[in-house]
Amino acid sequence: MTCEEFWSSVPPPVASRPLEADALEREHLHQCPACAAEFARHCRLAEELALAAGDLRRVQAPDRVEARLVHAFRWQSRAGTNDRHGWLAPAIWWAAAAALVLCAGLFISGARQPVPQRHARPVTLPAVELAEWAAAPAESDADGNPAADASGFIPVPNADRFRSADEEVNLVRVEVPRSAMIAFGISVSAEDASESVEADVLLGPDGLARAVRFVD
Amino acid sequence: MTPPETDDELFTAAQRGDEEAFLALYRRRQGAIYRFAMHMSGSTAAAEDITQEVFLALLRGDWGYDPERGSLSSYLFGIARKLVLRQLERTYADVSLDEHPPEAVSAANDSAPDPYDALNERERIEALRRAVVSLPRRYREVVVLCDLEEMDYADAAAVLGCPIGTVRSRLHRARGLLLEKLDRGHRSRSPVQALKPVRCLI
Numbered sequence: 120m121t122c123e124e125f126w127s128s129v130p131p132p133v134a135s136r137p138l139e140a141d142a143l144e145r146e147h148l149h150q151c152p153a154c155a156a157e158f159a160r161h162c163r164l165a166e167e168l169a170l171a172a173g174d175l176r177r178v179q180a181p182d183r184v185e186a187r188l189v190h191a192f193r194w195q196s197r198a199g200t201n202d203r204h205g206w207l208a209p210a211i212w213w214a215a216a217a218a219l220v221l222c223a224g225l226f227i228s229g230a231r232q233p234v235p236q237r238h239a240r241p242v243t244l245p246a247v248e249l250a251e252w253a254a255a256p257a258e259s260d261a262d263g264n265p266a267a268d269a270s271g272f273i274p275v276p277n278a279d280r281f282r283s284a285d286e287e288v289n290l291v292r293v294e295v296p297r298s299a300m301i302a303f304g305i306s307v308s309a310e311d312a313s314e315s316v317e318a319d320v321l322l323g324p325d326g327l328a329r330a331v332r333f334v335d
Numbered sequence: 336m337t338p339p340e341t342d343d344e345l346f347t348a349a350q351r352g353d354e355e356a357f358l359a360l361y362r363r364r365q366g367a368i369y370r371f372a373m374h375m376s377g378s379t380a381a382a383e384d385i386t387q388e389v390f391l392a393l394l395r396g397d398w399g400y401d402p403e404r405g406s407l408s409s410y411l412f413g414i415a416r417k418l419v420l421r422q423l424e425r426t427y428a429d430v431s432l433d434e435h436p437p438e439a440v441s442a443a444n445d446s447a448p449d450p451y452d453a454l455n456e457r458e459r460i461e462a463l464r465r466a467v468v469s470l471p472r473r474y475r476e477v478v479v480l481c482d483l484e485e486m487d488y489a490d491a492a493a494v495l496g497c498p499i500g501t502v503r504s505r506l507h508r509a510r511g512l513l514l515e516k517l518d519r520g521h522r523s524r525s526p527v528q529a530l531k532p533v534r535c536l537i
Binding site (some may be wrong): 128131161174175184192196 | 349352354358359362366367368369370373378383386387390391394395456459463464478481482483484485487503504506507510511513514517535
């Protein structure tokens with residue numbers, strides 16, 4: 120057996136374990152002092168490595184690694200539990216979404232419902248009076264402003280263009296800012312401008328105001 | 336109820352959400368994984384990260400563990416090795432094989448002083464540890480697995496993904512390199528070289 124064959128066949132020595140060499144390898148060790156010396160060095164190195172292994176065995180990962188892994192394990196366990204009840208989460212989400220849509224629908228429909236008109240209420244006016252007003256021509260005062268007729272109605276400017284002699288009018292009582300009276304030539308003090316005042320509005324069949332009468 | 340004993344039983348219990356089983360498995364295997372990563376990377380910080388990543392991968396089921404393909408220990412070392420290689424590629428910390436040409440391992444010289452005689456045990460272990468860390472990666476990992484972690488050749492071969500004969504030949508080669516390094520280290524610490532000039536009188 121050559122030196123090369125010896126080193127390629129002999130197993131690396133292991134500390135405190137008998138050499139697993141066969142007869143040929145043992146014979147080569149006896150015959151070759153160089154290989155024997157080198158092999159002895161390897162044996163000593165194996166012992167040193169075993170010593171180092173024992174010494175290094177005390178080296179452990181820091182405790183914080185364990186803490187982080189426990190945290191990750193618990194998180195994953197919770198996630199796993201959620202996965203096992205996977206049907207529950209989508210059901211909750213769908214229920215919540217449906218409730219939200221329902222609420223939004225109710226809110227929107229509620230917002231679109233006609234708010235009871237606090238400022239407008241129908242007023243019964245004798246049919247004769249309305250007929251007289253409809254038949255009467257519009258008058259103007261000295262300044263060119265429309266003048267109130269006997270019933271107190273002030274024609275809305277330019278409303279004559281839409282007014283026909285036999286049209287039917289409706290009367291609606293509304294509450295408007297007193298400042299609206301200025302448009303009809305009625306003086307309003309600055310202090311009272313923000314106050315409200317009730318007014319009867321004559322509406323033509325086209326929905327446009329024909330005349331206004333301030334109640335106060 | 337008898338607590339689970341084997342790694343596989345602990346792993347199965349941990350998969351069912353048994354925290355104690357996971358902790359037992361971690362405490363049983365973390366030291367070897369940490370030391371392997373430390374010796375391979377040469378950094379305790381990297382070893383800490385790698386150890387954590389190995390067990391997180393086990394938790395997540397990355398690289399799916401199959402008991403029929405090998406032991407859980409080999410599987411954990413395999414993940415650690417992959418992570419170490421990734422780390423070494425990132426940091427370019429690996430030692431080039433060219434640094435240690437095959438001729439570097441010379442035949443034994445009977446007259447060469449034995450490096451171990453001059454050092455006490457603590458120094459010898461430290462010198463040995465430094466020598467191991469400075470080995471080329473393919474030799475370092477086989478020394479760490481077979482010598483420092485006392486893994487048998489079959490398991491080491493499974494971790495390294497090579498035949499048992501390759502493990503043996505690499506181990507021979509690695510030990511030759513270690514002896515060479517220790518010898519060089521001893522010569523550099525000879526008494527004459529250790530003296531430092533204090534003052535030049537001429």
